[in-house]
Amino acid sequence: MKKKSKGAERPVAAVVLRLYVAGQTPKSLAALSNLRRICTEHLEGKYRIEVIDLVKNPQLAQGDQILAIPTLVRKLPPPIRKIIGDLSNTGRVLVGLNLHEGAGGLRARAAGG
Amino acid sequence: MPNRTHSNGHMLASLEKVPTGIKGLDEISGGGLPKGRTTIVSGGPGCGKTMLGLEFLVRGAVEFNEPGVLMTFEETPEEMTRNVASLGFNLKDLADRKKLFLDYVYVEPSEIQETGEYDLEGLFIRLQHAVETVGAKRVVLDTLQALFSGFSNPGILRAEIRRVFRWLKERGLTAVVTAEKGDGTLTRHGLEEYVSDCVIILDHRINDQTSTRRMRIVKYRGTSHGADEYPFLIDEQGMSVLPLTSLELGQGASTERVPSGVADLDEMLEGKGYFRGSSILVSGTAGSGKTTLATSFADATCRRGERCLYIGFEESVKQLERNMKSVGFDLQPWVKKGLLVHEAWRPTQYGMEMHLLRIHKLVEKLKPRSVVIDPVTNLITGSTEKEVHAMLMRLIDFLKGREITSFMTSLTAGGDNLEQSEVSISSLIDTWILLRDAELNGERSRVLHVLKSRGMAHSNQLREFVMTRDRIKLIPAYIGSGGVLTGSSRVAQAAREKAEALVRQEEVQRRQQELDRKRRALQAQIDALQTEFAAEEEEMRRSIEQEQERAQTLEEGRETMARSRGASPRSKRKAPMAKAAGHGR
Numbered sequence: 001m002k003k004k005s006k007g008a009e010r011p012v013a014a015v016v017l018r019l020y021v022a023g024q025t026p027k028s029l030a031a032l033s034n035l036r037r038i039c040t041e042h043l044e045g046k047y048r049i050e051v052i053d054l055v056k057n058p059q060l061a062q063g064d065q066i067l068a069i070p071t072l073v074r075k076l077p078p079p080i081r082k083i084i085g086d087l088s089n090t091g092r093v094l095v096g097l098n099l100h101e102g103a104g105g106l107r108a109r110a111a112g113g
Numbered sequence: 114m115p116n117r118t119h120s121n122g123h124m125l126a127s128l129e130k131v132p133t134g135i136k137g138l139d140e141i142s143g144g145g146l147p148k149g150r151t152t153i154v155s156g157g158p159g160c161g162k163t164m165l166g167l168e169f170l171v172r173g174a175v176e177f178n179e180p181g182v183l184m185t186f187e188e189t190p191e192e193m194t195r196n197v198a199s200l201g202f203n204l205k206d207l208a209d210r211k212k213l214f215l216d217y218v219y220v221e222p223s224e225i226q227e228t229g230e231y232d233l234e235g236l237f238i239r240l241q242h243a244v245e246t247v248g249a250k251r252v253v254l255d256t257l258q259a260l261f262s263g264f265s266n267p268g269i270l271r272a273e274i275r276r277v278f279r280w281l282k283e284r285g286l287t288a289v290v291t292a293e294k295g296d297g298t299l300t301r302h303g304l305e306e307y308v309s310d311c312v313i314i315l316d317h318r319i320n321d322q323t324s325t326r327r328m329r330i331v332k333y334r335g336t337s338h339g340a341d342e343y344p345f346l347i348d349e350q351g352m353s354v355l356p357l358t359s360l361e362l363g364q365g366a367s368t369e370r371v372p373s374g375v376a377d378l379d380e381m382l383e384g385k386g387y388f389r390g391s392s393i394l395v396s397g398t399a400g401s402g403k404t405t406l407a408t409s410f411a412d413a414t415c416r417r418g419e420r421c422l423y424i425g426f427e428e429s430v431k432q433l434e435r436n437m438k439s440v441g442f443d444l445q446p447w448v449k450k451g452l453l454v455h456e457a458w459r460p461t462q463y464g465m466e467m468h469l470l471r472i473h474k475l476v477e478k479l480k481p482r483s484v485v486i487d488p489v490t491n492l493i494t495g496s497t498e499k500e501v502h503a504m505l506m507r508l509i510d511f512l513k514g515r516e517i518t519s520f521m522t523s524l525t526a527g528g529d530n531l532e533q534s535e536v537s538i539s540s541l542i543d544t545w546i547l548l549r550d551a552e553l554n555g556e557r558s559r560v561l562h563v564l565k566s567r568g569m570a571h572s573n574q575l576r577e578f579v580m581t582r583d584r585i586k587l588i589p590a591y592i593g594s595g596g597v598l599t600g601s602s603r604v605a606q607a608a609r610e611k612a613e614a615l616v617r618q619e620e621v622q623r624r625q626q627e628l629d630r631k632r633r634a635l636q637a638q639i640d641a642l643q644t645e646f647a648a649e650e651e652e653m654r655r656s657i658e659q660e661q662e663r664a665q666t667l668e669e670g671r672e673t674m675a676r677s678r679g680a681s682p683r684s685k686r687k688a689p690m691a692k693a694a695g696h697g698r
Contacts, residue, residue, distance in 0.1 A: 022234040030229075054235060058242035061235050065219040068264070069234035085229035096226030 015039075015047040016076035017097075022069045023055045027086045031070035034087035042094065050075075074098075128335045131179070131251070131287045134172025135165065137354030141339035142311075142330060149285040151278050151308045155292045155300045156315030161326060161347050162291040164200075165315065166253035167193070168351045169289050171202045173251045174212035181251035182214045182243040186259035190215035200351050214243040220263030227265060233273040237280060244286065252281060252288040258302050278307045299331065310334050316342070325466050328354055344466030348474070355470050355507065366390070366568075371483070371518055374413030375406070377587030378546075381563055381572035387544055388568060389482075390516035392509045394489075394538065396523035397548030401559055402578055402585070403522035404428070406548070407485045408437045408444070409585055410520045415447035419482035422475055423455045426491040430455040441584040454479055460491035465504050473511060484512055489521040502538065509541050543567045548578060551599045558600030561587060577603065 019035055021028035032051060039047050054061050054069070064073050068084035074097050083096040130144035139145045146152045146169070154162045163185075170181035185193060193215065194204040207213035216239055243249065257274065264270050281288045290308065295301035305312055312332040318325055327342045345354040370385035379386045387393055393410075395403050404427070414421040425433060433455065434444050447453035456475060460468070476484065489505070512519040523538075539545060544566040551560045559578040563571045576587040577599045591598035591606045598606050 020235065022238060025234075027230055027232070034229075054238045058238045061239045061242070062216060066235040066239075067218060067220065067233050067260075068225075068231040069238075070231065071235065080224075081226070082224050083226045083228055085227050085231040088229035092226060092228040096228060 014077065015043055015074065015097075016050070017047060018050045018052060018064070018073045018075050020052050020054055020061070020064065020066045020069060020071045020073070023053065025069075028070050030086040030088065031072070034090075034093070035072060038087065038090055038093055072097075130336075131173075132177060133169045134176045135168050135352050135354065137343065137345065138165075138328070138352075141328075141343055141354060142333065143336055143338055146287055146289070147310050147333070147336070148287050149282065150310040151281050151288040151290055152311040152313060153290050153292055153300060153305055153308050154313045154315060155294050155305075157294050157317060160315040160317040161345070161352065162315055163188075163193075163255050164197075164347055164352055165313075166255050166289045166291055167197055167202065170213060170251055170253050171197075171204075171207065172351075174207055179250035180212050180214075180247040181253065182216065182240070182247065182249040183253045183255065184216045184218055184240065184243065185255045186218045186220060187256055189217045200347075200349060202351070211247050214247045214249065216240075216243050218259075220259055222263050222265075225263060232269065233260075233276075236273070236277065240277075240280070244284065250287060252286045253291070254288065255291045256293065257290050257304065258292055258300070261302055274304065275307050305332075315345075344470070346467055346470040348470075350474065353470055353474065355466055355473065365516065367516055371417075372413050373406075374409035374411075374416075375585045375587065377576065377585075378406075378561070381574065381576070381587070382544070382566055383569045383571065385569075387518060387566075389518055390513055391543035391567070392513065392519045392521070392541060393544045393546065394521050394523055394542040395546045395548060396525050398525055398550060401548035401550065402561075402580055403524070403548060404433075404487055405437070405440055405580055405585060406546070407487045407520055407522050408433070408440075408442050411453060411483065411485050412442050412444065412447070414483040414518075415450075415452040418452070420452050420454065420479060421447075421483040421485060422479055422481040423453060423485045423487070424472060424475075425455060425457040425487050426460045427487065429457050439582070440580045441582055454481065465500065469504055469508055472508065476512070476515070476517065481517060483518045483520060485520045485522075487522045488524045490524045502541075505538050505541055539565075544571075551577075553598065553600060553602050556600045556602070560590065560599055 017035065017039070019032060021031065035049060039049065052060055054066065060066075064071075064080075064082075066073075070084070070086060072083040072087060072093075074081040074083075081096060081098060083093055087093050129148040130142070130146065131148045132139050132145040133142075154165050156162050167183065170183055173179040173181050183190075183193070188196070190204070190208075197204060204213060204215060208215055218236070218239070240252070244252065254277070257277070260270060260274070261267070278290075290304065292300035292302070292304045294314070295303070299305045299312055299314065310332075311330070311334065314329050314331050316327045316329070318327060326345050326347070328345050329342045330338045330340065343354050345352060367389040369389040370387065371389050372379050372386035373382065395406050397403050407423075411421045411423050423433075428436065430448065434448070437444055444453055444455075448455065454475075458471075472484070472486070509519060542565075545564040547562055547564045549560050549562075551558050559580075560575050561578040562573070562575045565571075575590050577590045579586045579588055588603075591603045
């Protein structure tokens with residue numbers, strides 16, 4: 001588990017989410033605010049969000065196989081999951097991140113570890 | 114709109130093209146793919162779409178110094194690199210030298226959850242990054258349609274694909290986009306509706322259990338192009354497309370002559386042999402000596418120190434060497450020196466086009482001065498007459514264009530009228546030699562004649578074709594009241610003539626001898642007479658002498674008597690002596 005954190009509230013993050021955007025487009029901004037909202041509501045600070053702007057770092061798109069923008073990648077816990085779109089549908093985001101039912105488990109594991 | 118170029122003066126107003134470097138494709142497309150445009154290459158699975166795209170990139174990078182980007186949606190760069198290593202393309206090396214950028218776009222529908230609005234900006238960012246990294250002029254997207262399986266919203270997808278094409282065009286990138294062929298449409302997802310500059314369709318067809326790849330340019334806006342289906346081949350050297358025919362009959366005509374390797378045959382061809390760069394066909398039934406005649410020509414080529422490519426479909430090189438030794442040809446030294454290159458493969462190994470392509474490639478590689486194809490008919494089994502014609506025309510055109518003398522043998526079924534059965538190819542042939550059987554008196558012998566030979570006053574004679582331990586001999590057949598005699602009939606006739614000659618000769622000799630004998634007899638008679646005369650003469654002289662002695666004795670007796678009588682002797686003694694001599698003679 002990574003100890004370093006940039007935008008996260010806690011040193012130990014159970015969930016690491018990476019949001020790929022391309023510049024300050026409405027879709028990207030919407031995605032980021034939707035993500036922040038969902039995380040505060042459902043993950044209670046046990047998460048970390050990394051935002052990668054592909055306009056600035058285009059070479060990073062290859063690593064996570066990014067095609068669609070915006071794309072949210074759940075880096076941790078494994079396996080890697082991807083959600084594309086502006087994350088406006090909270091239910092689908094939770095399903096996509098597999099946090100809906102498993103959130104409690106994740107939280108418990110984070111607390112224990 | 115249309116790019117103006119001054120490099121090709123006559124194509125000033127027409128579309129500028131980018132050579133692909135793929136053998137034959139640039140020819141049929143009139144120079145390559147449209148510059149700065151996107152070309153769709155469509156076809157079923159395994160028909161060579163990726164290969165075309167890849168070769169376009171690799172040749173561009175290596176031969177035309179145009180770096181390229183390969184964005185693949187189906188294979189990882191590692192897989193791709195491995196796949197094409199056998200074709201001699203080193204993708205890794207090109208990537209290391211920044212001549213090629215490989216990007217693998219992985220689309221896995223099960224891993225992607227769609228929530229809300231999105232676009233495929235990521236694709237553009239990656240493309241942009243790739244193009245900028247190597248300064249690409251060429252782009253290949255293989256296969257863009259894989260996106261359709263990854264994203265559920267076709268509306269977004271179509272808009273984005275349209276944007277991709279526009280994006281490529283705006284940047285002046287020459288692109289190849291591969292697509293799966295759909296039912297009744299050129300591509301499964303109708304990609305051609307976005308791109309209408311150039312569409313190429315690839316096809317992989319089985320005919321009589323042999324597969325042939327074919328290519329067709331369906332559409333090429335703003336330019337003339339070959340519209341036919343062209344066979345193509347993928348082998349160790351990549352892809353090659355075979356243009357059906359060269360467009361013009363523009364070959365030069367050499368007046369140089371090349372001997373046939375059979376002195377008697379050269380004699381029938383104005384004493385000089387074939388024209389260099391001409392096409393020679395020898396047709397005949399099985400066992401009529403076609404291969405021997407072909408070998409003879411090959412041998413003559415090597416003897417001049419020129420290279421000969423011998424393509425055999427019936428015998429392996431070892432067999433040919435052994436068999437030809439029995440008629441006095443030692444091919445081994447030529448093979449060792451590399452002058453005789455013998456290639457043998459099974460005629461059923463490929464389709465007709467593949468054979469042709471293989472020959473093309475061998476000729477390009479070896480640069481021979483003569484090519485022997487033995488027998489050419491094996492190439493074309495199972496094809497229609499039209500196909501045969503087209504194929505031979507292509508082959509002969511190709512060889513003539515390089516001033517290579519082509520020598521083909523043709524196996525004809527026995528009993529057919531030879532001239533008739535091969536009417537389909539006769540127009541392509543410059544020199545046509547016919548070997549046929551003559552059956553007479555329970556014996557079969559071989560007869561050769563020159564059916565036609567363009568541009569020379571060839572002999573119209575029928576000659577008997579004899580294979581001896583010391584190569585080929587052409588013996589003038591006996592032509593008499595009983596028709597053409599060959600084989601043992603000819604030999605019998607010759608023997609008869611010889612016997613008659615012998616009889617005549619003996620008669621002459623006999624007369625000669627008699628004359629001699631007569632002369633000798635006469636001489637003997639003359640000698641005898643002379644001897645007789647000599648004997649007589651001797652006899653005469655002796656009797657004369659005796660007579661004289663007697664006369665003298667008588668005179669002396671008389672003198673003695675006169676003396677004894679006392680008369681004067683001196684005045685009277687001379688008169689009787691003169692009288693006696695006159696009487697004796």
